[in-house]
Amino acid sequence: MTGTIAGIARHGRPKGPVETIDRVEVSLDGGIAGDCRGVRKPGGRGRRQVTLIERCDWDAAMHQVGYDLPWWARRSNLLVDGFDLPQVPGTRLRIGADVVLEVTRETDPCDRMDKLAPGLFAALLPDWRGGACSRVLAGGTIAIGDPIRIEEP
Template identity: 30%
Template sequence: MDEGAPGMNGMVTAVSSNSEYSFTKTNRERITLLAGLGVEGDVHAGVTVKHRSRVAQDPTQPNLRQVHLIHEELFAELSAQGFQVAPGGLGENITTRGIDLLGLPVGTLLRIGDDAVLEVTGLRNPCVQIDKFQEGLLKQVVGRDEAGNIVRKTGIMSIVRQGGPVRAGNTIKAELPSGPHLPLERV
């Protein structure tokens, strides 16, 4: 993918956060990204991992999941399968449109609005909580491609390189890393 190619630029359609552990996040007028930490006031913000299952494994792990982004196009796909998912419903902080999040390589920088910069770290790994949210949804967001490889559709994770406010309507511009592009793996 080259900068300016289809799927390299997009826009923010919603922002969400939650100060308590919950599967969903509340839509906000704006969120503030804090460099090296995540979303101000969000339960997953911090230098070390905050996701409960990962804290149980090793609470000193670096937090590669500071900000969760998901593509709004997934909601239309799920709606066609009979599921109703709205922004923030799957726990994402930033809902996007027009950018191929799942096709970005590790290390891609996402410039959002005037100030904020995220670095893509990997894929969100969907878990059984998705079926608690809506029964049968997990099968729709995790599958296999023709070669039998696992395909995860529930967005990407990132860290905050440069802080700033983010709101619906902000542009997103992707800058690919130099060198060989590594495909996204679950983080």
């Protein structure tokens, strides 16, 4: 099963403004270039270097709360379309030709979500609807429109 990267976003500091971009470098030590969450701390495991969310999950949450906010309001790095993100830590994802991510855990929603839309926190809870966290195993450049798929061992 293959999907596509439908959006790329980053924020340079915690709670800072989100910037949407068309292409970006992804690295082992820095995650998404220019994103504050991607830097792997000395001795750290980098479990949250890159976050991903499914377009259909975001759309379902928006429908549930009766709002129409852009996907990047979730503060995820990558929006995927036509692809069911695996809910199994350790699963590897290939994006484009070079980038490989490893799913580490579910991206838990934070209380900030209810400030965006009442009920959004609860709407993101079921079935990993809030997305997945990942660490970078192989870097490279990714762009909107790149394919994403599960990397077989």
